[in-house]
Amino acid sequence: MNHKRSDFPEGFQFGVATSSYQIEGHSFGGAGRTQWDDFAATPGNVVRAENGAVGCDHYHRMDEDLDLIAGLGVDTYRFSTSWARVLPEGRGAVNEAGLDFYDRLVDGLLERGINPAVTLYHWELPSPLNDAGGWRNRDIASWFGDYTETLMKRIGDRVWSVAPINEPWCVGWLSHFMGLHAPGLRDIRATARAMHHVLLAHGTAIQRMRGLGMNNLGAVCNFEWAAPIDDSPAAVAAAARYDAIYNRFFLGGIFKGEYPALALEGLEPHLPQGWQDDFGVITTPVDWSGLNYYTRKVVAPDDSPWPSYSEHTGDLPLTSMGWEIYPQGLHDLLMRMAREYTGDMPIYVTENGMSAPDQLSGGSVEDPHRVSYLNAHMDEIKKVIAAGVPLKGYYIWSLMDNYEWALGYEKRFGMIHVDFDTFERTPKQSYHALAAALRS
Ligand code: IFM
Numbered sequence: 001m002n003h004k005r006s007d008f009p010e011g012f013q014f015g016v017a018t019s020s021y022q023i024e025g026h027s028f029g030g031a032g033r034t035q036w037d038d039f040a041a042t043p044g045n046v047v048r049a050e051n052g053a054v055g056c057d058h059y060h061r062m063d064e065d066l067d068l069i070a071g072l073g074v075d076t077y078r079f080s081t082s083w084a085r086v087l088p089e090g091r092g093a094v095n096e097a098g099l100d101f102y103d104r105l106v107d108g109l110l111e112r113g114i115n116p117a118v119t120l121y122h123w124e125l126p127s128p129l130n131d132a133g134g135w136r137n138r139d140i141a142s143w144f145g146d147y148t149e150t151l152m153k154r155i156g157d158r159v160w161s162v163a164p165i166n167e168p169w170c171v172g173w174l175s176h177f178m179g180l181h182a183p184g185l186r187d188i189r190a191t192a193r194a195m196h197h198v199l200l201a202h203g204t205a206i207q208r209m210r211g212l213g214m215n216n217l218g219a220v221c222n223f224e225w226a227a228p229i230d231d232s233p234a235a236v237a238a239a240a241r242y243d244a245i246y247n248r249f250f251l252g253g254i255f256k257g258e259y260p261a262l263a264l265e266g267l268e269p270h271l272p273q274g275w276q277d278d279f280g281v282i283t284t285p286v287d288w289s290g291l292n293y294y295t296r297k298v299v300a301p302d303d304s305p306w307p308s309y310s311e312h313t314g315d316l317p318l319t320s321m322g323w324e325i326y327p328q329g330l331h332d333l334l335m336r337m338a339r340e341y342t343g344d345m346p347i348y349v350t351e352n353g354m355s356a357p358d359q360l361s362g363g364s365v366e367d368p369h370r371v372s373y374l375n376a377h378m379d380e381i382k383k384v385i386a387a388g389v390p391l392k393g394y395y396i397w398s399l400m401d402n403y404e405w406a407l408g409y410e411k412r413f414g415m416i417h418v419d420f421d422t423f424e425r426t427p428k429q430s431y432h433a434l435a436a437a438l439r440s
Pocket of ligand 1: 019
C-alpha cells in the first residue's frame with residue numbers, strides 16, 4: 001500500500017467491518033426467522049434464491065475469524081448483532097445462546113486488543129415484527145428500544161462504540177420504494193413511514209443506552225455523490241432531489257431536526273401525523289457520525305412521477321457491482337458532513353471497499369484492484385484530515401467475502417477469500433498489504 005499507519009494521526013482507528021446476517025449463519029444457535037429469509041425465499045428477489053442460513057459459518061468459526069482480524073493489526077472491528085438471534089420473535093423471550101454468542105465475541109475482541117464497534121441493526125428484521133407492519137409501524141421504535149436494552153445490559157459494559165442502525169437509506173428507500181431489499185415493497189407511503197420510523201428508532205435506542213450510562217454512541221448513514229448528467233437546470237435539480245433523499249434526509253433529521261424541502265415535496269403527504277413532534281427524540285445527541293461510501297450516481301431528470309429522475313453510470317472504472325470508482329466523492333461528502341452537519345464532532349468512515357471476481361489460484365488470491373481502490377480512498381482521507389475535519393477512523397468493508405444481499409454470494413468484497421463450499425478462509429493480497437501498512 002502507499003500508506004502506513006504513521007502517516008495518520010495518533011489514535012486514528014483502522015478497522016474492518018462485517019454484519020451478522022451476512023456472515024454468521026443465521027440458521028445456527030436458535031436465531032429466529034427474519035425478513036431476509038422470507039425475501040430470499042420469494043423467487044426473483046435474490047440471485048439463486050440464496051439466503052444467510054449458513055453465511056460464512058462465522059457462528060462456528062468465530063475464534064479463527066478473530067485471529068484473522070488480529071493478524072491484520074486493525075484497531076477496531078465493526079460488527080452487527082442480530083435482533084432475531086437475541087429475541088427470536090422480535091419481542092418477549094430471549095435466546096440465551098444468542099446473548100452468549102455476542103458476549104464471547106466481545107470478550108474475544110478485547111482479549112486480542114481490538115475495539116468492539118457494534119451496530120444493533122443491519123437489516124435482518126425478525127419476521128414476526130415484519131408481520132406486524134415492520135418499519136411502517138411506529139411501535140417499532142419501542143420494540144427496537146427494548147431489544148437495545150436487552151442486549152446492552154449484557155454487553156454494553158464492554159463495547160467500544162455503538163450505532164443503532166446501519167444505513168437508514170437502505171432500510172427506508174431501497175427496501176420500501178425501490179423494492180430491492182427486504183421486505184421488497186414499492187410503496188411511497190410505506191417509504192415515508194419507514195424513513196421516519198427508522199430515525200425514531202435510532203433516537204429511542206440512543207436514549208435507552210444513555211439510560212444505561214453508555215457513551216461513544218453514533219449514527220451510521222450511507223452516501224452517494226449525486227452528479228447531474230449535464231449542466232442543464234433540470235439535471236442539476238434532479239441531482240439535488242437525489243441528494244436530498246439519499247444523503248440529506250437522515251443527516252438533516254439527526255443533526256438539524258428537519259427534513260430537506262426537496263425530500264418533503266414528495267414524502268410529506270405520506271409521513272405519519274405529528275411527525276414534526278418526533279424530532280426531540282430523533283436529535284438525541286450522539287458522540288460521532290459514521291459515513292459509508294462506495295460510489296457516485298449520475299442522475300438525469302425524467303417525466304415519471306416524483307422524484308422524477310433516473311440513475312445512470314458514468315464513464316469511470318467500475319467494480320463488479322457496476323459501481324463507479326470515484327474517490328473524490330468520499331472527500332467531498334466528508335467535507336460537507338463536517339461543514340454543514342456535524343462541526344467538531346468526530347467522524348468515522350464506517351464502510352468503504354470494493355467487490356471483485358477474486359479467484360483462488362495456487363493457494364493465494366491476487367487483488368491488486370482492491371489495493372488500488374483502498375490507496376485512492378486513503379489519499380482522500382489524508383486530504384480531509386489535513387483540511388481540519390475531525391476524521392478519527394477508517395473501516396474497510398469487508399473483513400471477508402460474504403452474503404451480498406440480493407446478489408447472493410457472488411459479489412466478493414472481502415480482504416479474506418471464503419470458499420463457500422468448504423468455508424476455508426484465505427487472506428488475499430489486500431489483507432497482507434494492509435497488515436504490512438499497519439505494522440509499519
Ligand atoms: O454489503 C453491504 C453492507 O451490508 C452495507 N453496506 C454496503 C455493503 C456493500 O454493498
